[in-house]
Amino acid sequence: MKYLHTMVRVNDLEESLDFYCNKLGLEEKGRFEVKEGRFTLVFLSAPGDDSAQVELTYNWDREEFGEARNFGHLAYEVEDIYAVCERLRHGGVTINRPPRDGRMAFVRSPDNISIELLQAGKALPPCEPWASMPNTGHW
Amino acid sequence: MKYLHTMVRVNDLEESLDFYCNKLGLEEKGRFEVKEGRFTLVFLSAPGDDSAQVELTYNWDREEFGEARNFGHLAYEVEDIYAVCERLRHGGVTINRPPRDGRMAFVRSPDNISIELLQAGKALPPCEPWASMPNTGHW
Numbered sequence: 001m002k003y004l005h006t007m008v009r010v011n012d013l014e015e016s017l018d019f020y021c022n023k024l025g026l027e028e029k030g031r032f033e034v035k036e037g038r039f040t041l042v043f044l045s046a047p048g049d050d051s052a053q054v055e056l057t058y059n060w061d062r063e064e065f066g067e068a069r070n071f072g073h074l075a076y077e078v079e080d081i082y083a084v085c086e087r088l089r090h091g092g093v094t095i096n097r098p099p100r101d102g103r104m105a106f107v108r109s110p111d112n113i114s115i116e117l118l119q120a121g122k123a124l125p126p127c128e129p130w131a132s133m134p135n136t137g138h139w
Numbered sequence: 140m141k142y143l144h145t146m147v148r149v150n151d152l153e154e155s156l157d158f159y160c161n162k163l164g165l166e167e168k169g170r171f172e173v174k175e176g177r178f179t180l181v182f183l184s185a186p187g188d189d190s191a192q193v194e195l196t197y198n199w200d201r202e203e204f205g206e207a208r209n210f211g212h213l214a215y216e217v218e219d220i221y222a223v224c225e226r227l228r229h230g231g232v233t234i235n236r237p238p239r240d241g242r243m244a245f246v247r248s249p250d251n252i253s254i255e256l257l258q259a260g261k262a263l264p265p266c267e268p269w270a271s272m273p274n275t276g277h278w
């Protein structure tokens with residue numbers, strides 16, 4: 001038995017790829033356009049960690065998602081949590097839970113999927129602007 | 140960068156562990172009871188595939204989850220999709236999308252998290268009772 005992927009739906013594929021790849025740092029591993037079904041699947045993974053993937057499902061006809069609490073978040077370990085948060089913030093992404101402790105942060109995808117970032121190894125020393133940045137919204 | 144886990148919330152920890160472990164086949168890898176926060180975290184993974192985990196969050200005070208479409212499903216590859224579906228069905232789990240094609244099935248966790256099962260390698264030959272079993276509900 002083997003974990004393959006977590007699937008999340010997206011309403012704007014370009015905006016989502018910008019978020020998941022350019023800002024979060026995942027890489028596109030495969031893309032399948034299914035004209036008959038009017039959907040596109042894109043498989044993403046962390047660089048060097050191909051086996052655990054996120055599948056983006058883009059239905060060409062817009063959907064309303066709502067919000068439910070039974071799905072929590074996707075979690076990724078990162079080499080430098082400050083660098084990833086800076087890249088996300090620079091890209092216009094709100095850092096809902098800034099890494100004040102040099103260890104943990106939360107952001108949300110364009111479709112409100114919560115994403116947890118965890119510093120690999122020991123927490124980094126506290127560092128501005130993160131150390132004094134308040135939480136924003138929920139995640 | 141490395142995938143760590145997908146977190147899903149559960150409203151009944153025993154019922155959920157019965158589903159995810161006894162019926163689906165995952166193994167418990169760690170459990171953390173946080174009395175001050177009134178929650179329990181349980182980390183699960185497929186046997187022999189420890190690095191990609193599911194985190195169950197059980198808040199001791201019951202929550203209403205609702206349902207949203209932005210989270211899709213968790214997917215697992217299995218060695219024998221008929222055996223896993225039989226174990227699930229025997230345990231009282233509805234096979235929402237039976238493996239009529241010997242390749243793919245969907246079930247739902249007690250908290251309505253969709254779980255996709257995919258046959259490793261080639262599809263198995265069609266086989267009753269699955270081949271003629273209709274879909275039930277959605278997933």
